[in-house]
Amino acid sequence: MSPPLLSIDRLAVRYGAGANTVTAVQEASLSLAPGTTHALVGESGSGKSTIARAIVGLAPIVAGNVTLDGQPVDPTRAAGAARMRRRVQMVFQNPYASLNPRASVGDAIGEALMLHRPEVADRAAETGALLNRVGLDPSAAGRFPHQFSGGQRQRIAIARALATGAPCLILDEVTSALDVSVQATILNLLRGLQRELGLSYLFISHDLAVVRYMSDAVSVLYLGRIVESGPREAIFTAPRHPYTQGLLAAVPSIRPEAATAAGHIRGEIGDPRNPPPGCRFHPRCPRAAAEALLMARCRTTVPVFTGTDRRVACHAEAEA
Ligand code: ADP
Numbered sequence: 001m002s003p004p005l006l007s008i009d010r011l012a013v014r015y016g017a018g019a020n021t022v023t024a025v026q027e028a029s030l031s032l033a034p035g036t037t038h039a040l041v042g043e044s045g046s047g048k049s050t051i052a053r054a055i056v057g058l059a060p061i062v063a064g065n066v067t068l069d070g071q072p073v074d075p076t077r078a079a080g081a082a083r084m085r086r087r088v089q090m091v092f093q094n095p096y097a098s099l100n101p102r103a104s105v106g107d108a109i110g111e112a113l114m115l116h117r118p119e120v121a122d123r124a125a126e127t128g129a130l131l132n133r134v135g136l137d138p139s140a141a142g143r144f145p146h147q148f149s150g151g152q153r154q155r156i157a158i159a160r161a162l163a164t165g166a167p168c169l170i171l172d173e174v175t176s177a178l179d180v181s182v183q184a185t186i187l188n189l190l191r192g193l194q195r196e197l198g199l200s201y202l203f204i205s206h207d208l209a210v211v212r213y214m215s216d217a218v219s220v221l222y223l224g225r226i227v228e229s230g231p232r233e234a235i236f237t238a239p240r241h242p243y244t245q246g247l248l249a250a251v252p253s254i255r256p257e258a259a260t261a262a263g264h265i266r267g268e269i270g271d272p273r274n275p276p277p278g279c280r281f282h283p284r285c286p287r288a289a290a291e292a293l294l295m296a297r298c299r300t301t302v303p304v305f306t307g308t309d310r311r312v313a314c315h316a317e318a319e320a
């Protein structure tokens, strides 16, 4: 097996200072094998975007390591961030975050080519080829982002990312703002590009059906901690963390057999500024609620994220 293109190891990210400190991500570890998709799933506020931003140097890493192509890299420093940009590009939910509204599509793509692949002599031809690749007419180069639909704008953002030649894309809720029918066309485009170009994706979504369609591996995030990770089929057919079980039970179309068995997760996701002690999921956990002895441990002790290929951070599972 080839080494991961990208990995993080016990990463922590903290925003703010003093009383306003938010440790948005803690002890997060995951790796992305070349040519595959690793999905990061979790409720809004669980820290998915924070992990993405930290990897590319846009969020303050306070602990842990990032590895790129088998070599350590520090994205918080200019040299590390530059190395990262050559290999990893981000595409956001809102394409205006990755596209300058005042630059024509051709200029946006041309600029990426100039910066990252100066060896490309005929930038106009390459821009046309990239637009073709993402299913747009090359004439789109002469127009501006606002002249396109949401789905077309995501195609443009993807073309701009491809123009850099980076083999890895971080896709942060890229279809979440789109109509379902448009969503499917963008997901299929991404799958096709992965097949043709061997791209690697860190694919961020709160939508489990989309994650199941897109991923090879999955990590489940709860209040800044990864609670479970493993191969896609294992996560979807045999979830082990009560949070993963609850998430899947809430989507009957994915696991009809689990819809009644596990029941839904009660309550709201906690406040990351003041997370529950011990296991952060314990106030909502049906398993801990059913066993007083277990709950005593869940309330006080952070569960270790154990295992290799298949990992879970749960006291009940550690015992089993
Ligand atoms: P997700 O992408 O899973 O919805 P985020 O990574 O955006 O989650 O946010 C994780 C937590 O960090 C949230 O509590 C959010 O309010 C907080 N957060 C995100 N960005 C900042 C920031 N720039 N300053 C302070 N807190 C932030």
Ligand code: MG
Binding pocket: 048, 049, 050, 173
């Ligand atoms: Mg987000």
